[in-house]
Structure formats: structure tokens, C-alpha cells
Amino acid sequence: xxxxxTLALTCALTALAQQPSSxxxxxxxxxxxxxxxxxxxxxxxxxxxxxxxxxxxxxPIKAGLALGSWAAFKKMGNAAxxxxxxxxxxxxxxxxxxxxxxxxxxxxxxxxxLLHETPRVLYMHIHGRxxxxxxxxxxxxxxALTKTPAAAPAPAASxxxxxxxxxxxxxxxxxxxxxxxxxxxxxxxxxxxxxxxGIAVPPSMGVATGINFQPTGGGKAAITGDFVLLAKEVNPVxxxxxxxxxxxxxxxxxxxxxxxxxxxxxxWANDxxxxxxKGLRAALDQTKxxxxx
Numbered sequence: 001x002x003x004x005x006t007l008a009l010t011c012a013l014t015a016l017a018q019q020p021s022s023x024x025x026x027x028x029x030x031x032x033x034x035x036x037x038x039x040x041x042x043x044x045x046x047x048x049x050x051x052x053x054x055x056x057x058x059x060p061i062k063a064g065l066a067l068g069s070w071a072a073f074k075k076m077g078n079a080a081x082x083x084x085x086x087x088x089x090x091x092x093x094x095x096x097x098x099x100x101x102x103x104x105x106x107x108x109x110x111x112x113x114l115l116h117e118t119p120r121v122l123y124m125h126i127h128g129r130x131x132x133x134x135x136x137x138x139x140x141x142x143x144a145l146t147k148t149p150a151a152a153p154a155p156a157a158s159x160x161x162x163x164x165x166x167x168x169x170x171x172x173x174x175x176x177x178x179x180x181x182x183x184x185x186x187x188x189x190x191x192x193x194x195x196x197x198g199i200a201v202p203p204s205m206g207v208a209t210g211i212n213f214q215p216t217g218g219g220k221a222a223i224t225g226d227f228v229l230l231a232k233e234v235n236p237v238x239x240x241x242x243x244x245x246x247x248x249x250x251x252x253x254x255x256x257x258x259x260x261x262x263x264x265x266x267x268w269a270n271d272x273x274x275x276x277x278k279g280l281r282a283a284l285d286q287t288k289x290x291x292x293x
Contacts, residue, residue, distance in 0.1 A: 103138020
């Protein structure tokens with residue numbers, strides 16, 4: 001009986017821990033959608049651009065591959081910090097920027113993440129600090145000026161969707177991935193602590209290397225994402241990627257006051273998934289990433 005009672009208590013506590021804290025309920029309301037708790041006491045909103053029909057070098061891409069807007073909140077005493085990345089069409093940039101500025105949200109970067117995409121896609125990185133509900137309201141009002149869906153659509157059922165050998169890809173990368181509606185995703189933190197304005201930034205707030213695989217048929221996959229790098233790692237990673245047939249699409253900052261200084265390198269390829277995983281592993285080996293768990 002004692003074992004059963006302990007098990008029941010453990011299950012109850014686990015279920016409670018998995019529920020969003022009531023402290024975030026007003027922020028959910030202001031955002032107009034539910035967020036999800038992340039490691040590092042971060043509460044994150046995913047806002048995929050399922051409305052966009054984008055192709056890269058002729059390959060149609062899913063929202064989960066490279067079209068995912070997001071905003072991540074972290075409580076700091078009575079205030080909160082928010083960081084994020086908004087995926088925008090050309091004509092959405094100016095109205096969104098104005099609305100964010102009016103709401104007290106700073107713009108930290110505006111640039112491409114891809115090349116040869118049709119139509120053109122831009123990425124606006126944001127940062128804010130203050131009352132969490134006010135920050136969320138500003139983001140919500142800015143997104144209302146775009147065609148961002150109010151909620152992520154349910155994934156379409158398909159019996160013939162292409163697949164890749166996930167086990168071999170994971171073995172080649174030396175990491176475990178996560179399936180997100182058919183996109184195999186990897187998040188690889190850096191080994192050192194990253195700070196911004198003197199505040200520690202958890203990996204889940206955008207400072208982990210992200211790698212995504214979208215199966216394209218015949219064991220191939222389109223890959224994209226970004227490496228989070230120190231200055232001394234930039235060119236070794238470029239060489240490793242290019243030597244393995246992976247294009248470098250962009251190199252830039254996402255933040256303004258981070259320490260140590262970081263560079264974000266975006267990449268693209270569409271080839272044999274395991275071959276690409278080996279190339280990505282060669283690039284990862286040039287970085288000071290946290291060891292796999």
C-alpha cells in the first residue's frame with residue numbers, strides 16, 4: 001500500500017509540474033495562445049508561419065523547418081525578460097517594427113536566414129524587459145498585423161510522407177533529436193553560460209545551436225538551422241560545413257549585449273540525411289558545445 005501511495009503521489013506531482021504555472025495565465029491571455037514551460041524556468045510561445053508557402057531552391061519547406069516565430073519569457077523578480085524571433089514577409093516588417101517599438105520591445109536584428117527562398121522571408125529578433133503582460137500584449141498586437149495563424153494547424157495525416165533513418169542520423173550527430181510534426185529537430189547548448197545585460201540566458205531562449213531535418217524522399221533531407229559560435233569558431237565551422245557540401249546562408253548577430261560575443265551561422269543543404277549529419281557533426285566538433293547527455 002505504501003508503494004502504491006508513493007507512486008500515486010509521484011504521478012500527481014509530475015502531472016502538476018507539467019502544467020503551466022498560474023503565473024503565466026495572464027501572459028497566455030495577452031498572447032492569445034498557450035505557451036509551454038522550457039528548461040531554465042523559461043516559458044515559450046511557438047508561432048509557426050503555417051500560412052506561408054515557401055520554397056528554397058525549389059524545395060517546399062514546412063513551417064517547422066525554418067518558418068517558426070517564437071517568443072520566450074523568463075521571470076526576473078517582479079519583471080520579466082522576453083526574447084524572440086519573428087518570421088515576416090517583406091510588407092510586414094515596417095508595421096511590425098513600429099508596433100513593437102510603441103509597445104516597448106527592442107529590435108536586436110533584422111536579416112535573412114535563408115538564400116534562394118521564394119517568396120522572400122525576413123527574421124526580426126526582439127528583446128524586452130518589464131511587465132510580462134505588457135510585453136506579451138505588444139508582441140500580440142504586432143503579430144496581429146501579420147498573417148501569422150492564431151494557432152498552429154493540426155498536422156495533416158499522410159501515409160506517404162518521406163522519412164529518414166532517424167537512428168542513423170542521431171548516431172552520426174551523437175545526439176538525440178525530437179520529432180516535431182515530421183521535422184527532426186536537435187538543440188545543442190553551448191558549454192559556457194551566456195549572459196545578456198548581465199542576466200544569464202538559458203539555451204531555450206535562443207542561444208543553443210539548432211539543427212532541423214525535413215525528409216525530402218529517397219533517404220534525403222533538407223537541413224537548416226543555426227550554429228551559435230564564438231568568433232574563433234566561425235571560420236573552422238565554415239570550412240567544415242563547406243567541405244561536407246553544406247552551404248552557409250548567413251552569418252550575423254541576433255543579440256546586442258550578450259557575453260561572450262556570439263555569431264549565428266545559418267546553413268542549408270538537401271542531400272542524403274546521414275551524410276549531412278556527419279558533416280554537421282564535423283562542424284559541431286569545431287565548437288565548445290555542451291557534451292551530449
